[in-house]
Amino acid sequence: MAVTGIFSAVIVGLVIGVIARLLIPGRQNIPLWLTIVIGIVAALIGTAIAGALGVAATRGIDWLELILQIVLAIVGVLIATSLYGRGRSKVT
Template identity: 55%
Template sequence: MEISGVISAIVIGIVIGVLGRLVVPGRQHIGILWTIVIGIVAAFIGSAVAAGLGVADTNGVDWVEWLIQIALAAIGVAALSRARLNR
């Protein structure tokens, strides 16, 4: 992966993390850095899942891939927030 690919993955991960955080209702007990990390991980895993399902490379915007990534980010944000709250 080239440096431009890594930078774009980080930027997309930030967007995915923020959108995932907005989907989760209530207050989350994690910082913005954790949100970004979760978003980046969700973006990579979501891309792999979408590729496995055959919906990653379509003409136009890959809405299904974005929905998978946002759902994974929301699950990650909720799980980490709950884990940090129960400490």
């Protein structure tokens, strides 16, 4: 993967992570950096899955690939939200 490809993945992942977080109702008690990392990972995995399925072979915006990436990011944020708060005690 070229440097431009990595840079593009980071930018797309950042946007996808934020979109996923906005689509989930309620408050997510995870830091923003974790949301961005989840978005980047979801973008890379979604691109790999779309490529394996032949979805990413079109010109222009690959809407199915984008939807797949957002769904993966939503699942990732939900999992991180459920795991991140465990083991931390709230001081009141």
